[in-house]
Amino acid sequence: MAYLTLADISKNFNKNPAVEHFNLDVEKGKLVSFLGPSGCGKTTTLRMIAGFETPDSGVIELDGEDISNIPPNKRNIGMVFQSYALFPNMTVLDNICFGLRMHKMLKNQIVPKAREVLDLVRLSDTANRYPNQLSGGQQQRIALARALAIEPRVLLLDEPLSALDAEVRVVLRGEIRRIQTNLKITTIYVTHDQEEALSISDRVVVMNKAHIEQVGTPQEIYREPKTKFVATFIGTANEFHGSVCGKDSVKSAEFLIKTNNASLFADGDEVFALVRPEKIDVYSYKPENIDGNVLEGLVDTITFRGAETRLGIDIGEKVITADVPGKDVFSYGQRVWVAFDSNACQVLK
Numbered sequence: 001m002a003y004l005t006l007a008d009i010s011k012n013f014n015k016n017p018a019v020e021h022f023n024l025d026v027e028k029g030k031l032v033s034f035l036g037p038s039g040c041g042k043t044t045t046l047r048m049i050a051g052f053e054t055p056d057s058g059v060i061e062l063d064g065e066d067i068s069n070i071p072p073n074k075r076n077i078g079m080v081f082q083s084y085a086l087f088p089n090m091t092v093l094d095n096i097c098f099g100l101r102m103h104k105m106l107k108n109q110i111v112p113k114a115r116e117v118l119d120l121v122r123l124s125d126t127a128n129r130y131p132n133q134l135s136g137g138q139q140q141r142i143a144l145a146r147a148l149a150i151e152p153r154v155l156l157l158d159e160p161l162s163a164l165d166a167e168v169r170v171v172l173r174g175e176i177r178r179i180q181t182n183l184k185i186t187t188i189y190v191t192h193d194q195e196e197a198l199s200i201s202d203r204v205v206v207m208n209k210a211h212i213e214q215v216g217t218p219q220e221i222y223r224e225p226k227t228k229f230v231a232t233f234i235g236t237a238n239e240f241h242g243s244v245c246g247k248d249s250v251k252s253a254e255f256l257i258k259t260n261n262a263s264l265f266a267d268g269d270e271v272f273a274l275v276r277p278e279k280i281d282v283y284s285y286k287p288e289n290i291d292g293n294v295l296e297g298l299v300d301t302i303t304f305r306g307a308e309t310r311l312g313i314d315i316g317e318k319v320i321t322a323d324v325p326g327k328d329v330f331s332y333g334q335r336v337w338v339a340f341d342s343n344a345c346q347v348l349k
């Protein structure tokens, strides 16, 4: 059963929709990400859950109770924002204790609880420091500790890592996931970083222009995007615009694509055929006996990416992106053949 439910939530600002017909069930103890481009309504949705904004219509239920008319400070929801928002004139310990005092925790329990959450974020040794004596990453850990101290029913994180550098971001998102899983705390995590969303979430809500495009596990979102927006916003996809031709092909401007995934469409329907770079094989010779799609081209770009190399292959009308394992296998201008299976391409409206 759902622990947190958003039922048909809409919100306008000056008649412009910020969130439209938002429906979501979140199970207890799960981490759900809101992922989408700037301005798509992520923060507005979060603020409605927290109670800082009131929906124009729809209902928000937490643990079976309609919380629409409960003020923010009575919802017992923890929040962490992009900016650290620690009190600069208080020590780390006092920053955490302050929230607990506001929460009317019994006096003799406050310091032990603050120390417990400091321990959880592995910063016990910073208790007596001031925020300006901590790194950005450490300050965000303290903000997280402060949000966790009140034992919130739901934890809301709004781009908590976006002000940090790439390396710290990766470490800290792992930490957030570790703590969230250990405490089994129901969490909504807002980000516009697809890799972040895919790597830490139980489920991802992909948003675009005030509405939900798709909700699913990271695997579903990546492997079975339901819309062209999802397919291209998440990961990289080679995109062929064309029309369905028979039961098993799509005729694009570039070539006739064989596919097993066009059967839901009618002959002549306008569609996009999408192929992920890792689904494409690259050969230095013309491969024989391939059941699927084979195209000839020239290597246009080579980008070493660590475990794989990303090739841009010019097939005349288009440059195809393909990921191949290893390094130094292909050279600029080399004649190659790209091949992909008729299962490899997804067909979307």
Ligand SMILES: Nc1ncnc2c1ncn2[C@@H]1O[C@H](COP(=O)(O)OP(=O)(O)OP(=O)(O)O)[C@@H](O)[C@H]1O
Residues within 6 Å of the ligand: 013, 014, 017, 018, 036, 037, 038, 039, 040, 041, 042, 043, 044, 045, 192
């Ligand atoms: N208080 C407000 N008054 C008027 N318009 C607002 C207000 N808050 C948000 N908006 C508008 O609502 C839309 C959604 O904003 P929101 O902050 O939810 O986006 P977001 O997905 O969080 O974007 P970002 O990734 O940039 O943080 C935007 O068009 C924004 O300009």
Ligand SMILES: [Mg+2]
Residues within 6 Å of the ligand: 042, 043, 044
């Ligand atoms: Mg935002």
